[in-house]
Amino acid sequence: MIARPKLRDVARLAGVSVGSASRAISAPDQVRPATLAKVEAAVRELSYVRNGAARALALRRTFSIGAIFPTLNNPIYADSIQAIQQRLNARNYQLLIASHEYDRSRELASVRNFIDRGIEGILLVGTDQDPAVFEALRLAQIPYVLMWSLDEAAHHHCVGFSNEAGGALMANHLLDLGHTRLAVLGGQRQFNERARLRTQGVRGAMAARGLALAEDHILEQPFTFEGGRAGLRAAMALHPRPTALLCGTDILSFGACDEARRMGIEVPEQLSISGFDDISFAAMSVPALTTVRVPITQIGNSSADNLIAQIEESEAPRHERLEIELIARASTGIAPA
Amino acid sequence: MIARPKLRDVARLAGVSVGSASRAISAPDQVRPATLAKVEAAVRELSYVRNGAARALALRRTFSIGAIFPTLNNPIYADSIQAIQQRLNARNYQLLIASHEYDRSRELASVRNFIDRGIEGILLVGTDQDPAVFEALRLAQIPYVLMWSLDEAAHHHCVGFSNEAGGALMANHLLDLGHTRLAVLGGQRQFNERARLRTQGVRGAMAARGLALAEDHILEQPFTFEGGRAGLRAAMALHPRPTALLCGTDILSFGACDEARRMGIEVPEQLSISGFDDISFAAMSVPALTTVRVPITQIGNSSADNLIAQIEESEAPRHERLEIELIARASTGIAPA
DNA sequence: GTGAAAGCGCTAACAC
DNA sequence: GTGTTAGCGCTTTCAC
DSSP states (O other): OOOOOOHHHHHHHHTSOHHHHHHHHHOGGGSOHHHHHHHHHHHHHHTOOOOHHHHHHHHTOOOEEEEEESOSSSHHHHHHHHHHHHHHHHTTOEEEEEEOTTOHHHHHHHHHHHHHTTOSEEEEESSOOOHHHHHHHHHHTOOEEEEEOOOSSSOOOEEEOOHHHHHHHHHHHHHHTTOOOEEEEESOOTTOHHHHHHHHHHHHHHHTTTOOOOGGGEEEOOSSHHHHHHHHHHHHTOSSOOSEEEESSHHHHHHHHHHHHHHTOOTTTTOEEEOSBOOGGGGTSSSOOBEEEOOHHHHHHHHHHHHHHHHHHSOOOSEEEOOOEEEOOSSOOOOOO | OOOOOOHHHHHHHHTSOHHHHHHHHHOGGGSOHHHHHHHHHHHHHHTOOOOHHHHHHHHTOOOEEEEEESOSSSHHHHHHHHHHHHHHHHTTOEEEEEEOTTOHHHHHHHHHHHHHTTOSEEEEESSOOOHHHHHHHHHTTOOEEEEEOOOSSSOOOEEEOOHHHHHHHHHHHHHHTTOOOEEEEESOOTTOHHHHHHHHHHHHHHHTTTOOOOGGGEEEOOSSHHHHHHHHHHHHTOSSOOSEEEESSHHHHHHHHHHHHHHTOOTTTTOEEEOSBOOGGGGTSSSOOBEEEOOHHHHHHHHHHHHHHHHHHSOOOSEEEOOOEEEOOSSOOOOOO
């Protein structure tokens, strides 16, 4: 077990000073070719790898960026992680990952942990963070981007879309099909502005047509297949029984469709079911899912770009609004008579 | 823009030495309550956050672990990331993520990058890495765990299962149903021992019954829905036409099933289609997918535990073999007459 | 272009 | 217990 070689060892073997060795490695063009060659040979000979912590300390930069998601296994987040990671890597930043399982205090803890580790920027989902998150970020002077939502009121950098418009988009689609009894199946609305705004969008669209969304027709369940199943059962027990179930995410829809199948409820003949996100499975489930397409990859790319811009040029757009789109497929249809 | 306070500032404000301030923060029980209180007050007052790089340099530890996956958006990897992240977090390690898109050289580059950054351990998928990966890891003396496969021959730490047995399990299921003309749809086998071994398992099971797997009945496609679709078309063009298509991952199966639907091919009446992984969608697709269940969460948990054990106690089992299981659902059936 | 030396901010002996 | 101090390994002025 030999100690790892340091720059000093490389310099000694190459017969140059540590300064030159350092330059040969990080700025090869500031060094004479002969020196460069000697250093490179020494590096190879010793299998030298530079110490990242020491480098970070001297440079006062870590080139790492943290991202915190509600969960990592929902495809919408997985896809965005994929995009972010690729973007960051291309710019020589490293991605650190954490998840909070919809627990605000865990999110705060992760933010603090990231700050401790010296990340240079941070990516968060939504706008409903604990205020202490923003306070910590402000004190540490760390740039951040909130993804998925837009908070026009506050001064945060956001890359997202109007969740309210999304809810309205789907509600109008169903209202146009003649449905009047809608039920909404979402996740916990507390501390989740996405769920809240989407529901609000539905309510608004209904109100515009003189309809009301009864409080008991707003169902809350965890964002899982099982939540979708439970939500469907709850919806079927309502009076009046809804003819359309608007789910807050595709995952919930799949669970709901599956449960409907088990219960012998025809979709969409007896019940229309809609999703939100348009994950890749949505197009190939049976029946194919009517949903709202969210530009997930674009959220990832733009957020990463925005954050890097803040870090490197301290100049980036405050708000980036992305377009969403209704994707009508087979899981919704004309309201039953 | 004020410079961030350092430990020295905290110490000064608290009226103690940097040593005491440091102890108060990292080892509160080694310090008198009164001192602790003064330091804590100063920390709060200045909103002090310690510098991770300096800490890492002094401690010669970074408490971070790198994981490199083929892709991040396949649910099998997303689910394992979820498990790994939670496990690591509970033990106070931070997860760094990278993906290589099935490109060996990118994997090697990520490994080197991680080593540069001083990660204390590394998680990789499969056993078919570039030899330079192991060489770099050995030189840097960094422990690692290979997930998903077992390489009994080499000395690597592995947490996985027998991919060959998995292939055989599915082949036998189909052979028992009377199929004799099987086709295999997998990804590139070069540099992917999982794909290779699963196919080999199929071939072995067929051979045991006196059947041969023709080379042209082994289809290679990217691990995507589109790959599944293309694979199905290719399979239907084969002579003799297979009655069962064994897909190397559930993702491929979904694409294949979707294409079969479009082409008007009845599954499983005219063609049985099987998957591998048992991702959560498998149970609720139509028809429900027959597949091999892989203990994804367990792979993540055990790999994380194994790696931490190597880091902290330098003592961990070389190989951990996990059980897999055939899950027979509706996408496979009796061979057509 | 190159070498010497002064930090970067923290921890861990060590002496008191 | 607490203060003092010597590193941790690298980058970067600043002379030469």
